[in-house]
Amino acid sequence: MDIHELHTEQVNPASETIEEMSITELTAYINREDQTVAQSVAQVLPQVNRLVEETVQCIRNQGRIIYIGAGTSGRLGILDASECPPTYGVNPDMIQGIIAGGSEAILSAQEGAEDSELAAVEDLQDHQLCDKDIVIGLAASGRTPYVLSGLIYAKKIGAKTASISCVKGAKLSAIAEIAIEVLVGPEVVAGSSRMKAGTAQKLILNMISTATMIQLGKVYKGYMVDVQPTNAKLVKRAKHIIQKTTRCSESEAEEVFVRSKQQVKKAILMQLGQLSLAEAEILLEQYQDHIALAIGECMKKE
Incomplete structure (x- = not known):
């Protein structure tokens, strides 16, 4: 398929006189187009659900989630991966982002890097990719050579594979075990896939990491208890979470926060179950660090 035939390259009919629009008209137009993205994502939720099932199982089996992409897609993968450790207290190795062109491409476009098939293999080898991991290829066009090569290599060594693209019949989809094709339609500016396509990818990445962390027990009553x-x-947020989830006083939250060595999840379990830190640690280990299951067991004993 010629690049000009891709969904991401089509001209939006409503943009024919875009240069004549006022600022007010432009922002209203862009906003209307953006509102269609969530509807497009809703159409691929079954595939997203399958992918989350795989990412959860991957982490439980001591594997890693590795996003690989170029340009905007690569940066979005790195953004999602980098936000998981402070939000959910996970090891930075658990979810990783790889971008064509390396760290320089995060801040400055390295457009030629996306054509290097060898670089993708080398980058995955540098990250010591193994068959326990899952590699998620990100490419709005669904055909970026760097990402295609990365998925082919991942599949060769036995890692799970998935893809997120914004075209129908993407080349990536033919390789990935789980293929997500979210069709957002022509961009406001033809070919500018950092807009609706980028937004769709960001929404899906949010779902993958957030749903995975919730399934792994890192959220309780809507709070990020591994912050x-x-x-x-x-620190203030941590104490507030303890207070709200256990309905204790501010002073009690402060006291158990200190006793837990500033570990929010353990502090909550200690407060609700009247446990020592050691007892909370044993219970959490028994339930693979899943706080809701640990609390359920604790409550049964009362």
């Missing part, structure tokens, strides 16, 4: 209190704001 890392690494600054003043996060």
Whole structure:
């Protein structure tokens, strides 16, 4: 398929006189187009659900989630991966992002890097990819050579594979075990896939990481109970979470926060079950760090 035939390259009829629009008209037009993205994502939820099932199982089996992409797609993968450790207290190795062109491409476009098939293999080898991992290829066009090569290599060594693209019949889809094709329609500016296509990818990545972390027990009553209190704001948030989830007083939250060595999840379990830190640690280990299951067991004993 010629590049000009791709869904991501089509001209939006409503943009024919875009240069004549006022600022007010432009922002209203862009906003209308953006509102269609969530509807497009809704159409691929069954595939997203399958992928989340795989990512959860992957982590439980001591594997890793690795996003690989180029340009906007690559940056979105790195963004999602980098936000998981402070939000959910996971090891930075658990969810990783790889971008064509390396770290320089995060801040400055390295457009030629997306054509290097060898670089993708080398990058995955540098990350010591193994058959326990899952590699998720990100490419709005569904045909980026760097990403295609990465998925082919991942499949060759036995890793699970998935893809997220914004075209129908993507080349990536023919390789990936789970293929997500979210069709957002022509961009406001033809070919500018950082807009609706990028937004769709971001929404799906949010779902993957968030749903995975919830399934792994890192959220309780809507709160991020594995948050890392690494600054003043996060310390306050941590104590607030303890107070709200256990319905204790501010002073009680402060006291158990200290006793738990500033570990929010353990503090909650200690407060609800009247446990020592050691007892909370044993119970969480028994339930693979899943707080809701640990609390359920604790409540049964009362």
